[in-house]
Amino acid sequence: MKAAVIVFPGSNCDRDAAVALEAATGAPPAMVWHGDAELPKTDVIVVPGGFSYGDYLRSGAMAAHSPVMREVVARAKAGTPVLGICNGFQVLTETGLLPGVLMRNRSLRFICKDVHLKVERDDTLYTNGYAAGSVIRIPVAHKDGNYFTDDETLARLEGEGRIAFRYCSAEGTVDDAANPNGSRNNIAGLYNESGTVLGMMPHPERLADPALGGTDGAPIFSSIVERLQ
Amino acid sequence: MSGGAPAKKSEGGLSPALIAEHGLSQDEYARILETLGREPTLTELGIVSVMWSEHCSYKSSRIWLKTLPTEGPQVIEGPGENAGVVDLGDGQAAVFKMESHNHPSYIEPYQGAATGVGGIMRDVFTMGARPVANMNALRFGSPEHAKTRHLVSGVVSGIGDYGNCMGVPTIGGETNFDSRYDGNILVNAMCVGLVDANRIFKSAARGVGLPVVYVGSKTGRDGIHGATMASAEFDDASEEKRPTVQVGDPFTEKLLLEACLELMAEDAIVGIQDMGAAGLTSSSVEMADKGGVGIELNLDHVPCREEAMTAYEMMLSESQERMLMVLKPGAEPIAEKIFKKWELDFAVIGITTDTGRFIIKHDGEVEADLPLSALADGAPIYERPHAPKPKLATVTADDVPAPNSLLGALQEMMGGPHLCSRRWIWEQYDHMVMADTVARPGGDAGVVRVHGTSKGLAVSCDVTPRYCAGDAFEGAKQAVAECWRNLTAAGADPLAITDCMNFGSPERPEIMGEFVDAVKGMGEACTALSFPVVSGNVSLYNETNGTAIPPTPAVGGVGLIPDIAHMGQMAIAEGQALVVLGETKGALGMSLYQEHATGAFTGAPPPVDLECEKRAGDLVRDLIRKGTVSAVHDVSDGGLLVAVAEMALAGKTGVTLQAETPLAPHAFWFGEDQGRYVVAVEASRLRELLLQAASSGVPALAIGTSGGDALQLEGEPPLPLGGLRSTYEEWLPDYMSAGRG
Amino acid sequence: MKARITITLKQGVLDPQGKAIEGALHALGFGGVDDVRQGKYIEVALSESDPEAAKAEVERMCEALLANTVIENYSYELEAA
Amino acid sequence: MKARITITLKQGVLDPQGKAIEGALHALGFGGVDDVRQGKYIEVALSESDPEAAKAEVERMCEALLANTVIENYSYELEAA
Ligand SMILES: Nc1ncnc2c1ncn2[C@@H]1O[C@H](COP(=O)(O)OP(=O)(O)O)[C@@H](O)[C@H]1O
Numbered sequence A: 001m002k003a004a005v006i007v008f009p010g011s012n013c014d015r016d017a018a019v020a021l022e023a024a025t026g027a028p029p030a031m032v033w034h035g036d037a038e039l040p041k042t043d044v045i046v047v048p049g050g051f052s053y054g055d056y057l058r059s060g061a062m063a064a065h066s067p068v069m070r071e072v073v074a075r076a077k078a079g080t081p082v083l084g085i086c087n088g089f090q091v092l093t094e095t096g097l098l099p100g101v102l103m104r105n106r107s108l109r110f111i112c113k114d115v116h117l118k119v120e121r122d123d124t125l126y127t128n129g130y131a132a133g134s135v136i137r138i139p140v141a142h143k144d145g146n147y148f149t150d151d152e153t154l155a156r157l158e159g160e161g162r163i164a165f166r167y168c169s170a171e172g173t174v175d176d177a178a179n180p181n182g183s184r185n186n187i188a189g190l191y192n193e194s195g196t197v198l199g200m201m202p203h204p205e206r207l208a209d210p211a212l213g214g215t216d217g218a219p220i221f222s223s224i225v226e227r228l229q
Numbered sequence B: 001m002s003g004g005a006p007a008k009k010s011e012g013g014l015s016p017a018l019i020a021e022h023g024l025s026q027d028e029y030a031r032i033l034e035t036l037g038r039e040p041t042l043t044e045l046g047i048v049s050v051m052w053s054e055h056c057s058y059k060s061s062r063i064w065l066k067t068l069p070t071e072g073p074q075v076i077e078g079p080g081e082n083a084g085v086v087d088l089g090d091g092q093a094a095v096f097k098m099e100s101h102n103h104p105s106y107i108e109p110y111q112g113a114a115t116g117v118g119g120i121m122r123d124v125f126t127m128g129a130r131p132v133a134n135m136n137a138l139r140f141g142s143p144e145h146a147k148t149r150h151l152v153s154g155v156v157s158g159i160g161d162y163g164n165c166m167g168v169p170t171i172g173g174e175t176n177f178d179s180r181y182d183g184n185i186l187v188n189a190m191c192v193g194l195v196d197a198n199r200i201f202k203s204a205a206r207g208v209g210l211p212v213v214y215v216g217s218k219t220g221r222d223g224i225h226g227a228t229m230a231s232a233e234f235d236d237a238s239e240e241k242r243p244t245v246q247v248g249d250p251f252t253e254k255l256l257l258e259a260c261l262e263l264m265a266e267d268a269i270v271g272i273q274d275m276g277a278a279g280l281t282s283s284s285v286e287m288a289d290k291g292g293v294g295i296e297l298n299l300d301h302v303p304c305r306e307e308a309m310t311a312y313e314m315m316l317s318e319s320q321e322r323m324l325m326v327l328k329p330g331a332e333p334i335a336e337k338i339f340k341k342w343e344l345d346f347a348v349i350g351i352t353t354d355t356g357r358f359i360i361k362h363d364g365e366v367e368a369d370l371p372l373s374a375l376a377d378g379a380p381i382y383e384r385p386h387a388p389k390p391k392l393a394t395v396t397a398d399d400v401p402a403p404n405s406l407l408g409a410l411q412e413m414m415g416g417p418h419l420c421s422r423r424w425i426w427e428q429y430d431h432m433v434m435a436d437t438v439a440r441p442g443g444d445a446g447v448v449r450v451h452g453t454s455k456g457l458a459v460s461c462d463v464t465p466r467y468c469a470g471d472a473f474e475g476a477k478q479a480v481a482e483c484w485r486n487l488t489a490a491g492a493d494p495l496a497i498t499d500c501m502n503f504g505s506p507e508r509p510e511i512m513g514e515f516v517d518a519v520k521g522m523g524e525a526c527t528a529l530s531f532p533v534v535s536g537n538v539s540l541y542n543e544t545n546g547t548a549i550p551p552t553p554a555v556g557g558v559g560l561i562p563d564i565a566h567m568g569q570m571a572i573a574e575g576q577a578l579v580v581l582g583e584t585k586g587a588l589g590m591s592l593y594q595e596h597a598t599g600a601f602t603g604a605p606p607p608v609d610l611e612c613e614k615r616a617g618d619l620v621r622d623l624i625r626k627g628t629v630s631a632v633h634d635v636s637d638g639g640l641l642v643a644v645a646e647m648a649l650a651g652k653t654g655v656t657l658q659a660e661t662p663l664a665p666h667a668f669w670f671g672e673d674q675g676r677y678v679v680a681v682e683a684s685r686l687r688e689l690l691l692q693a694a695s696s697g698v699p700a701l702a703i704g705t706s707g708g709d710a711l712q713l714e715g716e717p718p719l720p721l722g723g724l725r726s727t728y729e730e731w732l733p734d735y736m737s738a739g740r741g
Numbered sequence C, D: 001m002k003a004r005i006t007i008t009l010k011q012g013v014l015d016p017q018g019k020a021i022e023g024a025l026h027a028l029g030f031g032g033v034d035d036v037r038q039g040k041y042i043e044v045a046l047s048e049s050d051p052e053a054a055k056a057e058v059e060r061m062c063e064a065l066l067a068n069t070v071i072e073n074y075s076y077e078l079e080a081a
């Protein structure tokens, strides 16, 4: 299975994503520089975390307009799986591949800590390695992770089962106290209509190695391999 | 390009006021006249003034810094380069340094702290290393002071935003509140990088006729010294007074980092130096001086952000995110290609020469023509008068009243500014990016795995300013010892330190006395612990209206954990026996309990016995590596009871304490005797541990067992862990949110 | 020409920054503050000198990049440089 | 009354945001963009109805909180609500 990681000026979790992908697929992914003319043919594309273009206008806004993203959008529309993590999620919303926006955290502060997530479904490309309803522990590290969309879209997302993860307590309670950033409906991750595109604020690649204190993030990567191999 | 016309004359001569505004004394100016045999131009005056400033020349501190131990088998590069380098084995090395950004952070906390972080990272990647960990040591004024909250908020978000954007984890630091910093906060930032030991880059520009290349951001009128003068001289009367604050651009710095590392993989660079304080001036002078060559710059080629910048302004600008390089002949195209790829400015702005002169041309004129020897080594060196400080009396247990309840006092202390959790700070720092952080903030040392290996790099920042205020010699010793102890508690072999010497005005003999004492104390501890100084920074004149900060010799240490499978950590499990290693004598002078009980810090700080320190640390490291102990924490601020409480909170388990001691209970539990650790062992291995301690000559005393969900001391009602955790965790967030709606 | 572009959040979109500023103003004793909204201000210097063409260009910029029209509105003024 | 406050960086202060937006606009093909500066825009609804008093209040707010006068300038317009 072949994976590609897109690298923008200012990406900084590209290596971390590559390490996790290599652990899952057994081969190092292609690292694709945003200015590279060609995006190689791959089975999955990862848009990693970081601060593309410094996140200076809006998080992810400038990266979303880079030429390589035009190609990523085209591939995604043709069915290639695309996983956006943190800044990658922000980029995907700015391209319109996923609805809504990630606004400034309600505390207005950057927040880096482990959070608990409720896995909503276990029948998707990305989550078949988890049990639906299970609670996993994965870190977040962002200043703009406050998911917002209008009521109508929110209702549609809920109705279509497109929420991937919700912030919850260690016991699995989804409530405001467990919401680190103010996201509507505690949304931490979201699928596109076909379930082939996933955007999520937490960083599964940071807890996919026992030496780092946990492996709850690893099934995201192994699920993809499981499904696509 | 060489020699050329004599430097242009400054019209009308330089007034004494102008000279004074450049921070030059009359004697120093006379020395310039003598060296040049003529009056300097304005640009030359600016260049000499920054090169002879305390910041660049270390003129008050140099003779003392030279006395510090800087060598050891592990040292690859000691002080003198942009950062120190120590050997990690397997062909790898760690590059690290700490630096202050105190004054700018007081003026504009967000940008001041951010650019401090940017500057220290440049020092590290200039040497070819990829930064892998940041730390920050912060001293704020009293929580009651009107500006403190604003300063904490700005400094922390500035540090966070810069490091987070760079993608370098900030894995720890330290934070103090003390009214003596009300008017002069301290922001000291440390960076650690990783490099292949045979790919270390230095700054010397060896070779004549080589291209001098400018890369990074454009130059603006940021942070130009003597800005009051500059605005009077150069500005239209109508123009607003120019701000001297530098704004950080972490995105550009990230590009600069990647571009530099990419170029460093090629065979293109002779020497490289970041443009930090005194920008283009100090970087070019240092490169030429170290390479033993002359240098000639043509400022017409300097990428400028603003119109009509003068030579004076370009030479003194402190615009951030810039580097100067001397390339191998013919390497320009490859370098240019890389910097263009990363969308950074690239310009050949000069050439190395064999004239030994520093020549600056602009608009067809020679703006400066100075002998390099006068700029670097020719800077004045002062042996300033220093007055010793009388030693303070030892405080005994009788001098400090006992509390009604030890656990009650504990809870109050842990719910206050000195001991409360710093989580509010470190959760604003990305401490996990790079996916190698194996010990996050909150413990004794932060630890990052050496990427791709099972080795760990442990890092800690330490100094206890109240000890230094009482006795700078013992305080500096203690800072080194505590840093060594924190690394040890993580299971690391301490390798070397960097320091940041923050003091008041060296022109006052009592302050100079503190400085001298601190250097001596630091040197003594470094020697005894084989923990040499490989880099550092001095920040003087931290005073307002004649009131100086307490002497603050901050120490940043790096240690190596051979295998992260054997790392020390402080969370205790249930069912463990707790033992304190090292001798408890009940030292209450300058202790947090003393202040809690009496409202003041007085008397002599706890002394450090370096031999005992070494024995206890070596034992602890061995116990960690053999797996004898399941948890370790050093005893520092607040004493034994605080150390145990921190371990209990980390492990989410209660403890029941009792100890046989002839000391008064408050002296035993709150005394801040040095050289101690609390360790947890399986009850079945307690005997083994006590025997090993005895044969190592380290006092060991069992003080209790873990279990339950409260702290318990005989004769007192239990203190539930939940309540303790709330007071401990809530103080800082509550403090920071007070004053908001 | 110079374009002065103001980008504001649409009505109904939560504005955490505005709320925080409002709270801080109240805490500072500015009791008469009823509501605060934060937006962005961007100045763009254009080489285009024809107002109509400049207008079209600014609108394209706003739609393409400067504003996220899911949550933001924009308005602008043009001024001869 | 309503105050529309614009906060801009002082002349000569580095504006990384503006520079990055400029780069992105160029990359998107907006070649005629010469310079971009980014600032903040803040709308404050005031219960004060006297223009002079409102003016004084807005200025105090800007000095005390809204603008970082070390590096920023502010300007504002008042409008009857
Ligand atoms: N400014 C800061 N930034 C990041 N971490 C901090 C900061 N201040 C304190 N910490 C963290 O909080 C914990 C407690 O700090 P401290 O009491 O100074 O530790 P120690 O006594 O072991 O030196 C440490 O893990 C330290 O790294």
Ligand SMILES: [Mg+2]
Pocket: B443, B444, B445, B486, B633, B634, B636
């Ligand atoms: Mg410690």
